Amino acid sequence: MAEPEPVIEVRDLRNSFGEQVVHDGLDLDVRRGEIFGVVGGSGTGKSVLMRSIIGLQTPDAGEITVFGEPMIGRDEEEAKHVRRRWGVLFQGGALFSTLTVAENIQVPIKEYYPGIDQNLLDEIAAYKTAMSGLGSDAAAKFPSELSGGMRKRAGIARALALDPELLFLDEPTAGLDPIGAAAFDQLILELRDALGLTVFLITHDLDTLYAICDRIAVLADRKVVALGTIKELLALDHEWIQEYFNGPRGRAAATIAEREEASA
Amino acid sequence: MTIAELSKNVEDGRCVLKFSGNLTILRVRRISEQLAGIDAEEMVVDLSEVERMDTVGAWLVHKLERDRGARIVGATEDQQLLIEHVAEADQPIKVKRDSEPALTRVLGEVGEATQTAIGTLYGLLGFFGALLISSANVIRHPRRFRLNAVVQQFEVVGVHALGIIGLMSFLVGIVIAQQGAVQLRQFGAEIYTINLIGRSSLKELGVLMTAIMVAGRSGSAFAAQLGSMKLNEEIDAMRTIGVSPMEALVIPRVLATVLLMPLLGFYAAVIAIVGGGLFCWYSLDIPPVTFVQRVREVVPLTDLWQTLIKAPVFGMIIATAGCFQGMQVEGNAESVGLRTTTAVVQGIFLVIVLDAFFAVFFTEIGWL
Numbered sequence: 027m028a029e030p031e032p033v034i035e036v037r038d039l040r041n042s043f044g045e046q047v048v049h050d051g052l053d054l055d056v057r058r059g060e061i062f063g064v065v066g067g068s069g070t071g072k073s074v075l076m077r078s079i080i081g082l083q084t085p086d087a088g089e090i091t092v093f094g095e096p097m098i099g100r101d102e103e104e105a106k107h108v109r110r111r112w113g114v115l116f117q118g119g120a121l122f123s124t125l126t127v128a129e130n131i132q133v134p135i136k137e138y139y140p141g142i143d144q145n146l147l148d149e150i151a152a153y154k155t156a157m158s159g160l161g162s163d164a165a166a167k168f169p170s171e172l173s174g175g176m177r178k179r180a181g182i183a184r185a186l187a188l189d190p191e192l193l194f195l196d197e198p199t200a201g202l203d204p205i206g207a208a209a210f211d212q213l214i215l216e217l218r219d220a221l222g223l224t225v226f227l228i229t230h231d232l233d234t235l236y237a238i239c240d241r242i243a244v245l246a247d248r249k250v251v252a253l254g255t256i257k258e259l260l261a262l263d264h265e266w267i268q269e270y271f272n273g274p275r276g277r278a279a280a281t282i283a284e285r286e287e288a289s290a
Numbered sequence: 291m292t293i294a295e296l297s298k299n300v301e302d303g304r305c306v307l308k309f310s311g312n313l314t315i316l317r318v319r320r321i322s323e324q325l326a327g328i329d330a331e332e333m334v335v336d337l338s339e340v341e342r343m344d345t346v347g348a349w350l351v352h353k354l355e356r357d358r359g360a361r362i363v364g365a366t367e368d369q370q371l372l373i374e375h376v377a378e379a380d381q382p383i384k385v386k387r388d389s390e391p392a393l394t395r396v397l398g399e400v401g402e403a404t405q406t407a408i409g410t411l412y413g414l415l416g417f418f419g420a421l422l423i424s425s426a427n428v429i430r431h432p433r434r435f436r437l438n439a440v441v442q443q444f445e446v447v448g449v450h451a452l453g454i455i456g457l458m459s460f461l462v463g464i465v466i467a468q469q470g471a472v473q474l475r476q477f478g479a480e481i482y483t484i485n486l487i488g489r490s491s492l493k494e495l496g497v498l499m500t501a502i503m504v505a506g507r508s509g510s511a512f513a514a515q516l517g518s519m520k521l522n523e524e525i526d527a528m529r530t531i532g533v534s535p536m537e538a539l540v541i542p543r544v545l546a547t548v549l550l551m552p553l554l555g556f557y558a559a560v561i562a563i564v565g566g567g568l569f570c571w572y573s574l575d576i577p578p579v580t581f582v583q584r585v586r587e588v589v590p591l592t593d594l595w596q597t598l599i600k601a602p603v604f605g606m607i608i609a610t611a612g613c614f615q616g617m618q619v620e621g622n623a624e625s626v627g628l629r630t631t632t633a634v635v636q637g638i639f640l641v642i643v644l645d646a647f648f649a650v651f652f653t654e655i656g657w658l
Contacts, residue, residue, distance in 0.1 A: 123622040128385040148385045156379035170621040189344035220375040
């Protein structure tokens with residue numbers, strides 16, 4: 027089978043803040059239709075990598091291509107064209123606090139496709155909230171009236187507003203209870219299958235890695251030190267990777283994953 | 291690229307809608323307009339020539355199926371899945387907040403505003419009481435007094451404000467001198483400009499302008515600082531550790547403002563007199579020696595006492611309002627902004643109200 031075309035290509039990325047170099051010579055490919063996990067210790071620049079790809083952080087050097095279009099040095103108008111093809115879920119949800127959930131979802135639609143009838147906008151907001159697994163009264167609420175898990179679901183609903191092909195998720199399950207986190211994993215998987223999404227996922231959650239990630243990139247020493255399926259990573263002889271996946275938490279997650287596989 | 295074919299009445303009362311090209315959000319506006327104009331008993335939706343479909347397109351198709359009983363033909367497996375997925379998400383969902391009729395809403399808002407105003411006054415008094423209790427506690431246990439925090443607030447509230455308050459007072463002094471001179475010249479009484487500058491600066495303007503500036507600079511800063519600490523759960527963390535936020539945060543700020551307001555007010559009055567004096571020298575040819583001599587003759591000492599009595603009270607009001615509003619922050623970042631604004635408005639308003647009371651009071655006791 028031919029390798030699917032890459033959606034994101036990162037070449038020779040270099041990022042630094044003053045003296046501190048975060049990335050140096052980082053390469054990365056994300057293929058169409060996969061759920062791509064990014065792991066790494068604190069401070070290895072996972073979020074900085076995501077911010078570089080979505081254009082919130084200008085790298086010192088390197089090339090970033092999304093959907094085959096170079097992203098660095100693009101002017102705002104051209105970048106907009108690519109931007110409507112992706113959705114981003116920030117760590118805290120980053121919902122606009124003065125708007126209701128439904129209005130939050132409608133913001134990107136109104137921005138890119140002005141003039142759509144308000145009734146239709148409301149219908150769109152309604153089915154997007156339902157798709158994200160929010161209850162029937164959540165859409166009319168303000169973000170401050172929602173729990174953390176619901177806020178993340180609302181964030182996903184907004185990220186999906188424009189039917190993106192690519193979804194960026196920054197620690198989507200952080201701060202959720204295990205049941206909520208598992209349900210969120212399931213939601214991501216379902217949305218990927220139903221909408222044909224490519225997902226770029228930063229996580230610390232070993233269960234998420236086992237449950238839904240097709241491939242995983244490990245960030246350490248300012249670059250991607252390993253990339254592959256979880257089985258391939260486990261076979262590698264890298265100190266940090268071994269500690270990460272074979273530590274007490276890693277083993278527990280692996281046991282659960284095996285049990286689920288066996289029962290399936 | 292939109293609805294390419296619209297073959298009506300192919301069979302009796304039956305209408306075939308044939309979509310082609312991209313059935314996506316980009317076209318949805320025109321498509322839904324076109325669909326609204328179609329009236330048929332039986333409908334068939336043909337998707338065989340659709341290249342791309344997103345959830346919005348699927349939603350439109352689903353609505354045709356749901357509302358008009360349309361039959362869908364020619365959908366690929368993926369498209370069928372997408373339509374099913376959207377249909378699954380078609381649940382009764384409340385999108386809008388309940389709205390009320392205009393009259394009851396206005397009445398409700400008036401009532402709410404009144405309630406808030408009364409509640410705020412009550413809360414402010416309560417906060418002031420709590421502040422007094424905490425102060426008494428600190429006086430009884432002097433070891434709990436946080437000298438470092440107070441000194442740090444001295445710097446922020448006082449030292450850093452010297453530049454802007456000085457500049458402002460200097461300009462105010464010049465403006466009073468200039469405006470006064472223009473009016474008094476008409477009566478040949480230009481010499482009374484000095485009375486005007488000396489008395490108004492020392493008695494009213496110095497301390498009042500300082501109070502307004504401190505409310506804008508420090509009152510707002512108190513509200514914003516305490517407000518973001520509240521949002522960040524820092525205040526809760528303090529309480530659980532056993533540190534009283536009142537003692538650690540509020541008392542140093544209030545104390546620093548109370549102690550520094552008289553100094554700042556006096557400083558502002560002196561600078562305003564200097565500004566006015568320079569204007570008199572430059573414009574009315576009154577030499578500085580004469581100016582100072584005359585100021586000493588016409589400004590009674592009670593004017594200074596008035597400023598020194600009013601200033602700490604104003605400082606207390608400004609700092610209390612700022613800290614109180616900061617502690618009221620709840621929910622989101624918007625609330626911090628709202629409370630900061632309220633702190634400044636409330637501070638300045640109360641200062642001016644009290645200033646009026648002071649004016650009447652001092653007149654009554656003969657401090658003209």
